Amino acid sequence: MHILDKIISFKAKEVQQRKLLKSLDLLQKEKAFQLPKHSITEHILQKETAIIAEFKRKSPSKQNINLMANPKEVALGYQNAGVAGISVLTDYHFFGGSFQDLQAVKTSVNIPILQKDFIIDAYQIYEAKAAGADFILLIAAVLTQPQIQNLAKIAQDIGLEVLVEIHAEDELEKSICKHVNLIGVNNRNLKTFEVNLEHSMQLAAKIPKDFIKVSESGINATETLNELKKAGFQAFLMGESFMKTQHPGETCSAFINQINTQK
Numbered sequence: 558m559h560i561l562d563k564i565i566s567f568k569a570k571e572v573q574q575r576k577l578l579k580s581l582d583l584l585q586k587e588k589a590f591q592l593p594k595h596s597i598t599e600h601i602l603q604k605e606t607a608i609i610a611e612f613k614r615k616s617p618s619k620q621n622i623n624l625m626a627n628p629k630e631v632a633l634g635y636q637n638a639g640v641a642g643i644s645v646l647t648d649y650h651f652f653g654g655s656f657q658d659l660q661a662v663k664t665s666v667n668i669p670i671l672q673k674d675f676i677i678d679a680y681q682i683y684e685a686k687a688a689g690a691d692f693i694l695l696i697a698a699v700l701t702q703p704q705i706q707n708l709a710k711i712a713q714d715i716g717l718e719v720l721v722e723i724h725a726e727d728e729l730e731k732s733i734c735k736h737v738n739l740i741g742v743n744n745r746n747l748k749t750f751e752v753n754l755e756h757s758m759q760l761a762a763k764i765p766k767d768f769i770k771v772s773e774s775g776i777n778a779t780e781t782l783n784e785l786k787k788a789g790f791q792a793f794l795m796g797e798s799f800m801k802t803q804h805p806g807e808t809c810s811a812f813i814n815q816i817n818t819q820k
């Protein structure tokens with residue numbers, strides 16, 4: 558069993574347990590559920606270089622990255638650096654994240670927040686909204702086309718934007734849907750952890766113009782980002798290269814400044 562299958566199987570049990578603890582009605586009464594959304598699409602289109610910086614404590618591919626990081630400090634650092642949005646891992650078992658991390662980020666910044674998790678059930682979308690997310694991730698590799706359409710519609714109906722992550726062309730076909738706003742190409746194969754930018758660059762040209770194109774994972778050099786930009790990507794999801802440093806916000810700021818001075 559590869560890691561993605563393990564994560565999904567664990568997630569299915571976890572979500573069933575959480576559903577018993579809090580009803581959909583109660584989730585919809587959470588204060589954050591009523592907050593207006595910050596649009597990631599708008600924020601990306603306003604930036605010359607749109608980075609979605611990730612709050613990530615550990616990962617299956619890299620193990621511990623920054624276990625004790627403070628979500629408020631990191632989020633403020635990212636916002637000051639000028640990112641378009643912040644991604645927060647909420648999975649605890651594999652990534653050390655939590656809804657508390659997302660809530661802490663939400664109360665510290667006023668830019669769009671991505672709930673980064675493994676969504677397989679509509680209940681999780683309500684949880685994301687209740688914790689303060691502005692957009693969610695759907696991973697095409699673990700969902701069917703009807704599931705993508707159904708989950709994306711539910712998200713859109715409650716005011717969340719939707720990023721669908723693909724890694725291969727057949728996943729792109731099933732992700733095209735009017736309720737989806739952004740399509741992300743994961744440079745990392747989640748089954749083998751291999752990072753292949755060339756493969757992502759070829760996929761970029763095949764994504765219809767109606768979607769914001771996001772390049773995800775394994776980006777650690779400004780040259781790489783510039784190549785991805787030339788291939789048509791409009792936003793860049795970066796986690797480890799910032800989070801592995803002592804001050805992720807400052808590292809992110811230096812990265813963005815470097816890009817701006819190269820123009």
Ligand SMILES: O=C(O)c1ccccc1NCC(=O)[C@H](O)[C@H](O)COP(=O)(O)O
Nearest residue numbers: 616617618747773774775776795796797
């Ligand atoms: O990062 C992993 O090891 C991983 C393993 C299995 C499923 C998902 C995984 N990562 C989620 C992500 O997509 C990344 O955290 C995100 O794109 C940022 O990547 P990076 O800049 O390489 O930290």
